[in-house]
Amino acid sequence: MIQKTGMLRHISRTNILFSFIFIFILVLGVIYTWFYRSEYKEDKSVFFQPSDSKPEPDIKKDGEKTYCPDNSKWRIGDLEVEPGLKYTQPSTQQGRTDVNSVTNWNAPLVWDGTFEPMLIDAIYKKMDPRVAVVVFAVGKYTRFLKGFLESGEKHFLVDFRVTYYIFTDNEKNVPKVELGKGRKISVFPVPSANRWQDVVLGRMKWATIAIDKQIRNEADYLFMMDIDSVFHGRFGAESLSQLSAVLHRGYYKKERTYFPYERRAKSRAYIPLDEGDYYYTAAVWGGYLEDMYKLIRYCYKQSEVDANNGIEAVWQEESHLNKYLLYNKPTKVLSPEYLWSDYDQVPADIKVVRISQLVKDYKEVRPNGGNR
Numbered sequence: 001m002i003q004k005t006g007m008l009r010h011i012s013r014t015n016i017l018f019s020f021i022f023i024f025i026l027v028l029g030v031i032y033t034w035f036y037r038s039e040y041k042e043d044k045s046v047f048f049q050p051s052d053s054k055p056e057p058d059i060k061k062d063g064e065k066t067y068c069p070d071n072s073k074w075r076i077g078d079l080e081v082e083p084g085l086k087y088t089q090p091s092t093q094q095g096r097t098d099v100n101s102v103t104n105w106n107a108p109l110v111w112d113g114t115f116e117p118m119l120i121d122a123i124y125k126k127m128d129p130r131v132a133v134v135v136f137a138v139g140k141y142t143r144f145l146k147g148f149l150e151s152g153e154k155h156f157l158v159d160f161r162v163t164y165y166i167f168t169d170n171e172k173n174v175p176k177v178e179l180g181k182g183r184k185i186s187v188f189p190v191p192s193a194n195r196w197q198d199v200v201l202g203r204m205k206w207a208t209i210a211i212d213k214q215i216r217n218e219a220d221y222l223f224m225m226d227i228d229s230v231f232h233g234r235f236g237a238e239s240l241s242q243l244s245a246v247l248h249r250g251y252y253k254k255e256r257t258y259f260p261y262e263r264r265a266k267s268r269a270y271i272p273l274d275e276g277d278y279y280y281t282a283a284v285w286g287g288y289l290e291d292m293y294k295l296i297r298y299c300y301k302q303s304e305v306d307a308n309n310g311i312e313a314v315w316q317e318e319s320h321l322n323k324y325l326l327y328n329k330p331t332k333v334l335s336p337e338y339l340w341s342d343y344d345q346v347p348a349d350i351k352v353v354r355i356s357q358l359v360k361d362y363k364e365v366r367p368n369g370g371n372r
């Protein structure tokens with residue numbers, strides 16, 4: 001009996017000890033699993049979205065639909081207006097009749113007289129977007145910076161938050177320009193080039209890198225612009241949309257067969273003669289940051305594919321841009337008011353020249369001479 005009781009006591013002590021060890025291991029296991037799971041979750045997001053290795057852009061087969069990420073913080077859908085804003089009543093009968101102010105995919109085609117400047121600025125000002133302007137001034141093109149920046153301060157999205165991102169091989173030649181409130185200059189060094197073609201195409205590569213590195217955190221909206229231009233009139237919030245492209249002044253009344261699209265099937269920018277909406281300039285284009293990123297990266301990658309195949313598109317990035325916009329329609333089309341040229345007379349349908357390309361000596365200003 002005594003022995004039995006002793007054994008029983010012994011067994012129950014062992015049992016209690018094992019039970020404690022079991023519970024201890026169980027608790028450790030729960031804690032470990034909990035930590036492991038949360039760590040794994042973090043790992044996973046870092047693993048799947050590293051800032052330096054984005055998924056390849058969807059350079060899909062011609063005509064195939066592309067996926068468009070949407071991480072914009074603000075939307076044109078919020079067309080909110082403060083009560084009490086006074087402006088002329090819009091008419092359902094009167095308007096521009098000398099030009100078409102809508103595309104056949106129902107996007108606005110913006111001409112002077114089709115919007116109320118004060119109203120449209122008030123709508124967008126409420127969202128207060130941060131606007132990035134990406135310009136390149138490589139080699140002798142730094143001479144154009146002063147005129148561009150000074151006139152931009154007078155006319156470009158006045159009272160909005162704007163940062164001019166200047167990509168240059170000569171930082172010393174970036175002029176000091178007085179900027180309005182909320183407006184900044186940010187300089188990116190880029191290498192010099194021996195061919196102007198490398199500069200214009202290089203814009204796609206360097207802009208892609210700079211967006212990844214910095215601009216993505218600082219802007220909601222991005223414009224790509226040529227530097228050899230001067231603003232002459234209001235360039236306001238009517239230009240803003242998810243993706244806005246400007247009609248090239250030289251082709252806006254021409255039939256599509258005359259458009260200087262890339263016509264060699266060997267190039268990724270190829271467009272057949274019986275296709276095309278408009279011919280867009282690559283000297284002014286803008287949109288939501290992520291939509292622009294996608295398009296800039298597309299032009300960069302497509303031109304790389306071309307280079308590997310021993311071909312360069314006839315108008316470099318402009319050819320790739322036109323290809324993209326044919327199959328991914330812009331949400332706003334801006335009239336040639338949004339990029340005219342001092343080379344050309346201003347016709348009656350252009351009521352205001354908002355920005356104009358300067359006359360320049362191509363041979364003198366470009367590193368390898370000019371081709372026009």
Ligand SMILES: CC(=O)N[C@H]1[C@@H](OP(=O)(O)OP(=O)(O)OC[C@H]2O[C@@H](n3ccc(=O)[nH]c3=O)[C@H](O)[C@@H]2O)O[C@H](CO)[C@H](O)[C@@H]1O
Nearest residue numbers: 136137138141196199200226227228281282283315316318
């Ligand atoms: C009005 C228009 O449609 N312009 C396009 C036309 O350019 P353009 O004939 O106007 O070419 P451009 O000489 O202005 O070059 C485009 C831009 O690249 C930069 N740059 C160029 C060369 C150089 O040595 N250093 C330098 O900084 C500068 O910002 C310049 O404004 O064709 C180019 C490609 O062929 C681009 O598609 C331009 O956007």
Ligand SMILES: [Mn+2]
Nearest residue numbers: 226228283357
């Ligand atoms: Mn130019």
